Amino acid sequence: MLFTLVVIFFCFSCKKDSSPRDPEPEPQSTQKPKPTEHGNSTGSVISKTIGSDGGTIEDSTGSLKVVIPQGAVDGPVNFTIEPVENKFKAGFGTTFRIKPENTTFKKDVEISIKYNEDDLKGSPKSSLFLCYQDAEGYWRKAAGCIIDSANSTLRVNTKHFSDWTFAAEISSSGGDYFGTIKLKQGEEAKIEIYGIAKYDEGTLDELISPEPIDIKGKVISWSLYGSGNLTPQGDAATYKAPGNFTSSEIVTVIAGVKGGNPSKPDEVTYVIKKILLINDEYIEYRIGGVQHIASVPQMRYSGGGVLVTGTGFLMSYIGTRVGKYPFGPTAVSGHVNMFLTHSIENKSYQSEANCSGTMIYNIGSVFFTSNTGYIEGRFAGDFFKENLFGCPTGNLYGTGTFRVKVK
Known part of the structure; x- marks a missing residue:
């Protein structure tokens, strides 16, 4: 593909x-x-x-x-x-x-x-x-x-x-809602570099063209960090995933572009593309800009609701429809609660918190694209930093995607 x-x-x-x-x-x-x-x-x-x-x-x-x-x-x-x-x-x-x-x-x-x-x-x-x-x-x-x-x-x-x-x-x-490409065993992704022209009509706020143009040889380097193969082709490159892998992995492709800032034509600017190598089921998320892959993704029913779990990840909700579920009390259908672990800080972040006996809910939501066969979707929002002794003391922004088989 x-x-x-x-x-x-x-x-x-x-x-x-x-x-x-x-x-x-x-x-x-x-x-x-x-x-x-x-x-x-x-x-x-x-x-x-x-x-x-x-x-x-x-x-x-x-x-x-x-x-x-x-x-x-x-x-x-x-x-x-x-x-x-x-x-x-x-x-x-x-x-x-x-x-x-x-x-x-x-x-x-x-x-x-x-x-x-x-x-x-x-x-x-x-x-x-x-x-x-x-x-x-x-x-x-x-x-x-x-x-x-x-x-x-x-x-x-x-x-x-x-x-x-x-x-x-x-x-x-390209890629998913957050720009990450997802590939299975042996699949390929072609990365192409284009430009967008401006139109000078003598005004201070210049017109921007929404249509891409030829970048004309300004890509000077391609780099691959992770498994698989990358074949540079001038202003394009093709990445091919390994033919066999047993666990999910994040691969990074970097394109060096000379003249990305027209006022500094000798400066090289880097475009970073994340590629997620996936099996049939996966949970991947970013908290505070740090990428995580939650191993052992699974779902189960609990207390009339649904639990989706993986290493360092928990999501609970009640409901069967696709669409948007805001962070909120999970006892109410159509709301979701989430728990993420930040591996570097070794801290937990949650969508809700108990502040002096009052439950408070952060700003964010989960968008389910499937609840049949697979529970699949994406999420984005602010997460409270865990505080065992009182109200939360800070937030981190988190996003992610998931696909877990209904069992």
Whole structure:
């Protein structure tokens, strides 16, 4: 079986906090990019009225924050945030619709979006940038974006509200929801490198093309860490899994791209692709950016619900439907509780916690794609750090996928 992966190479990015403003690269396209349709709503609208004194509005997960400074508006304005479908192919995470779109601001407002390691799918943090879709459906790179690596945040000052998301100069598509390729014995995955052109129309926020272009020999190296074979083919490479393995394994393929940052043409930037070698059943997860494979995956029925377990992993829930199950009390159908072990810290992280006799539940969910034959799906969310003597003292972000036979 052949899986084709596309590693998308952009032409511009945010700047680091302490770096000077980089010069703009030469335009790479004389044809205007095509617009895309605007995404449909995927969640509830958050609304807040902010006046001349200024204020802040955030989405329900804390991923997006909009800061309205004092004096930016003359009187009360109703601001809204709504999650929508991501129509930018190379975009990461959620796209947010920020309104009102046609408000005239006397001062710049600040838009910031938080990212997690798993959002990046192997892209270097230094290549991230914020972008938005204008009223006509064209995508634009927001000028002056700042990468705050210490707080895993991208931010920009703007006077423009629309649909906002973030992307990277160098990123990878393909694989599962989190960008990981899953292969069985003897299967292959072809990794190809492409570019995305910009269109210079003399505006500060340049147009971004959603269509890939030839990267023209900028891949200078391929590396394989793990079992199997990698065959480089210039700007592409083919990975083949071993013909026989007895346990799951994480394999890493790294492509070195010269000129990933157009302002530093001699700099080499690396794209990292994770490949999971799987048997019929597996549980894999990342907690705090550390990859784990839970051995001995299995399921059983307990107390009217379902338990899915593996080494360092436990998930319990009541329900048979596919779809989204938020973290919550498992006594209520349609909610899920999870327990993950961080192997390096030797600590446990949970989706719920007992805080002075009161149960509290973190923000996250499991999305089941199958409950027949196999329990299969993915999860993402914040997990409380275990504290045996009181309320939780911190969170780590965790994601993962699973496929366990119903018995």
